[in-house]
Amino acid sequence: MTTNLATSPARARALFDRIQQNRYLGLVGLAVALLAPFITATNYALSVMTSALLFVMLAVGLNIVVGYCGLLDLGYAAFFAIGAYVSGILATRYGWPLLATVPVVIVAAVVAGIVIGGPTLRLRSDYLAIVTLGFGEIIRITANNLTITGGPSGIYGIPGIMLLGVDLSGPVGLYYTCVVVVALAVLGAARLGRSRLGRAWRFIREDEDAAEAMGINTYRVKLAAYIGGAIWGGLAGILFGAQLSAISPPSFTFLWSALILMAVVLGGMGSTPGVVLGAIFISVLPELLREAADYRYFVFGILLIIVMIFRRQGLWPARAVERQSRRDRRRAEEQDVRKAEEVVP
Amino acid sequence: MSTRESVPLLRVQDLHLDFGGVKAVDGLTFQVYEDDVLSLVGPNGAGKTSAFNCITGFYKPTGGSITLHGTDITRLRPSAIAARGMSRTFQNLRLFGELTVLDNVRAGMHLRLRQNALDALLHTPRFRRTEREATDEANRWLDFVGLRGDRGGLARNLPYGEQRRVEIARALACGPKVLLLDEPAAGLNYGEKGELLDLLQRISGLGIAIVLIEHDMDLVMQVSRRVVVLNFGREIADGTPDEVRRDSAVIEAYLGRDDDEEDEEMMSHE
């Protein structure tokens, strides 16, 4: 009974736990994002950082589906594409301001989520993976073949974002727009994850049958995860169009879906800080490796393996244990003495 | 009391379940009344768990009907049945192993938490309140089942017996009218069985009807009001524990003759 918990690995772990549970963690992340341009604000740096932010948003969205709910989705780029195309078409063909396309994109994403999720969520994971992969390809190929989507060349000349007459289309404006939107998206996803719905997602991930037995309509809850993921992806699509001003089918290939998935897994499935970190890693690393020229993707591949071997649960795994607040613990102790009759089901 | 007794809470009528050639359940009929503690016993493979699976919607029975509170639940999905006041545990533990013990119990409360996605996104007062209540109640249920282990830790790290308790707490948190327990005493030692007996009596005391599958006859005899004995998917006896214990068909198929045991005692090693 004399285990010394104060050994240094244990203390380090405890410290890490505390950092992980720190509610100010998000604020620190936000501050870093807000201040980054003061360190380097070249167009290049801004564009890389903006891309990283978009990637964060996508990863956080996919995390709802894969990380929380355990549904393997290999076609997430489809929702991203739907967002980008719907807003791009409305903005270029019909002259809508980008902001005005937001509600339409949300509706489109929800519809797409239901269309693909509805009939196929009964499938178990690997079959679902193929269906989602197929869905991703169908969306991309359709965009490639239709005229309204501009065929293989896609849509170009997408305007930047204007908010209350302020032009946010410059690299700096866009970056800060993305910081705000993505911060909200991350916060939103994290909050959903900690709610009744988020717990239900995790119950399904752990054991679908047991979840059903607890009265959780697994079908509906899974659909909710799908729709959530779709909305996040769709919104990221709008920002993507605003950033690049041009979108085309090659931006929505399977490889993209795979990279987003990698961001989620590499960061730590179900862990918001992890997924954010993973997304930054996956999107920034190839840029850092530009210098390695020919070795770029070779090194990238090797690094992925190495990182994963050393952090098999991801860079920042989801927090497994829950620390009871002092109040909870005290109350639990009190309750020990009280009698069970008081428990009302 | 007597009027209640006449209207069964759960009625299983001529239940059938076939797997290819195997008749897992073959015309099972029984009723469960409020305050009831009914035990389902029988040899291995008699169809007890299969019957549970039909009743809770995990298997679609090939025939027969199941009613709860007078409404037909035969074809409902498991979650809908749970929502109507029936919850269960599993023979092979089905906890959410990678989640905390508290979260496991919160799963049971899913149906009763009044909170939507918007509350969660905005952290409305209602969200905070419901979350607090959920934690409180989960803790109360864990107290109720007498969990000793770490509630904030992963469920899979608990010893087996403790996991059994968590599973019962989780089922209780659903707020059931009928609780189905599939071999809750499996893997418990004598002392722990005593605690389980006490727990079952307290559950019963809350006005929850219990249907129990169990091979531990001591426990069955002590806790049950009635015992239904199955063999090959069919009922071979139904009565009070004492009646069933003396039933020759039950002894033949299930319990074994006592002298068997004595036989063994004598053979012990020198």
Place this chain on the structure above:
Amino acid sequence: MTQLLWNGLFVGSFYALVALGYTMVYGIIRLLNFAHGDLYMLGAFVGFGVLSVAGGLATGLGFVALLIVMVIAMLVTGTAGLVLERVAYRPLRGAPRLSVLITAVGASFALEYGMRLAAGPNPEVYPVRLAGDPVNLLGARITVQQASLILIAILLMAGLQWLVMGTETGRAMRAISQDPTAALYMGINVDAVIARTFFIGSALAGAAGVMAGGYYGKIDFLMGFIIGLKAFTAAVIGGIGNIKGAMLGGLALGLLESFGTAWVGGQWRDVFAFGFLIVFLTLRPTGILGERVTERV
């Protein structure tokens, strides 16, 4: 019509061959081995290398030379598979399933771009080509080479089917796939069996690579990507982990593409094929031959 059928079957048998290795590896450790297609690429390049070194000698022997080269390539890709398993997958044994997906993608990048460094970005052309004159059979043009390739594919598949379903090793593989810890209790050397599986699966991919190189002629460092994806698809629709299923899945995919092209045109082919698959899976949620076990509760 028969031509369409034949086309579909021929392409499908390639898919099937790659899908087999995929499904084996998948079956045993539930790994979506994204590097599998790249082992196919590796096989093609090894074959190319050997043929180039052997030079004129090989060119004269044609089909026979290809067979020998195929065996060499199988050994090399098999070994590569072993190394991959040892370096990138075994350290993650017991980690969450998707974690291994990352190392698989990493391995895929490393193989692709490693090959690009080694052999350059340009496609290479096999010195030995299997052309041959077609014979007309029931309205389809069929060459002896095509038929032989299909035959080889069928033989390899049959051998595999026997291995997995009929031998002790196969039983061990299936056991590991369901419960690796319990397999340990049986005295199964789990590491060795998994390694063996990787060797076989990778060797099959290598064989397919050489066959593709010899038949189509062109190889390049990214050639494994698409076929890897198709093999994955085929393996899944066939019923994951099921050898016969992978075979049927491959053929089905080949036929779907063949008929899809004829009916809706090449540009909509994949929409047709995937659309069909999605509908099919909704109706039969465990694939063609996937076991329909009622999950016990």
Place this chain on the structure above:
Amino acid sequence: SGGGEKSDDGPIVLGMLTPLSGSSSAIGPYMKNAAQLAVDEINAKGGVNGRKLELKVEDEACDAKSATAGANKLVTAGVKISVGGYCSGATLPTLPIFEKAGVPMLIPAANSNELVAQHKKNVFLINGTGAQQSDAALKFMKKVGATKVALMDDNTSYSKDIADTTAKLLTGSPALAGRESVTAGESDYGANVNAILKGQPDFIYWTGYYQEGGLIIRQLRQAGYKGNVMVADGSVDQKLVDIAGPEAAEGVFATMTQTPETIQGAEKWIADYKSKFGADPGPYSTQAYDAVRVAAEAVGKAGSTDGDAVIKALEGIDGFQLFSGPLKFTPEHTLSSGGFQILVVENGKIVLKDTLQ
């Protein structure tokens, strides 16, 4: 933006986006090498306005995201003129980036009509456009008496663009006898070949790249097709012949701007390239080479690296000799004459067939 305006006597930085990874990555080194060759030659002669040239190359990966990051990186590095752009889809989103930075673009390869349709004043195309290529193709089809023409593309922007514009021209005779799109990166195009042969064409025009082109030619021949085959400029590479096999490729035509092989007196250029890089020049090496030379010419004429001045100078260029002929930009900033001619595979080599003059 910009940022690198350190001194007026430092090197003039030229930027090039070209695929170094992904499925088109074979092209990148050709373009990069050829551009470097031009830079070195010009520097050897003393540079431009007394300043040396410097080439910075970034990976475009044929992917919009990579390309925009690369473009931003080039702009940040102080690039004065862009001499890159291979994939139209990846090049499109870089237009506004270079435009905002005031950097003129001399696009050596990418040639989708969409690049022109934007009417950006900083964008110049050195390669003939899809429309010009289609005109040349039609001219030749008529010349050989084709009656039923089938078109095959690979579903990419560039390829489909040519196929679309060609299809529009095929109204009377020759008539359109079918279209088919293939998926790039596969090996077996048997099904596509089957489909296209249904229309019983006597002339098939493939508008994609050589990897698939070689396979398609081979598979067309294996399927018993005896008619003419022509490929577009994305397929002009010796590898096309290798992949198809010399017998199958024999007699295949191509629409192409001038290549070193078809130009009188270009042997020296090829030799230079070879001695410098130890390999033959490949597709789009000439265009990349020319883009650098045009850039130098314009800077020299403008007397400064100021974007607007350079654009003016570019618009004023008349008769500057390129591989594809004398240069004069149209008001759309495309080549006034596409410079397309017809090549043919003869004895396993791609040689000039018809200048279409």
Place this chain on the structure above:
Amino acid sequence: MSDAAGRWALEIDGLDVHYGRVHALRGLTLTVGEGEIIALLGNNGAGKTSTLATVSGVVRSTGGTVRAFGRDITKAKPWEIVGAGLVHVPEGRRIFSRLTVHENLQLGGYLVSDKTVVSRRIDEVYTLLPRLAERRNQHGGNLSGGEQQMLAVGRALVAKPKLLMLDEPSMGLAPLVVAQIMKLIRQINADGTSVLLVEQNARAALKIAHRAYVVENGVITLQGPARELARDSRVVEAYLGA
């Protein structure tokens, strides 16, 4: 001490096991003599399963030694341990659910090179446990809980172990079958197999065991001949009941 032959089938000495921060075994010491049946009793979480799993090489010890038939197997691989004749029927049965009953049994004989021996032993198991014969072509996963338990024991028998370790074999079995299984264990033992039996059903276990140990919090707290322990008040109170 036991009346068994002088050699030890199993000697566990000062075994330590950690699961992350949990110190599950704390210097546990225990022996099984050749030809003995040893019962290991203890509360939930006491460390019984951990002990067996460590002997099997599935869990790695952090201290102490394990010797089997005189050979140090502390660091041996699980398959080497099975090869040395130590076979473990794990807690929770761990049937291969998508293999047939017959295939499950065949896997029991995985390390037996002579397959005719394996099929002969399988036939013996079928006679011992006829329920399995009826279900021979059914998937293991579709068996009832008790049938699975029979299969798990049967599977181990096919390996013809020198030391059989059983983790709660009576769990989930009908009373009649518990008696059968216990009889079976005694029979196996009589045929020369040493047995290490973890049981919650202490009454049944003590009835057939020669000696017994009680483990609490990862250490042995009581040990002795089974009949003596069966009369020990501490054991009676905690594990047997009146």
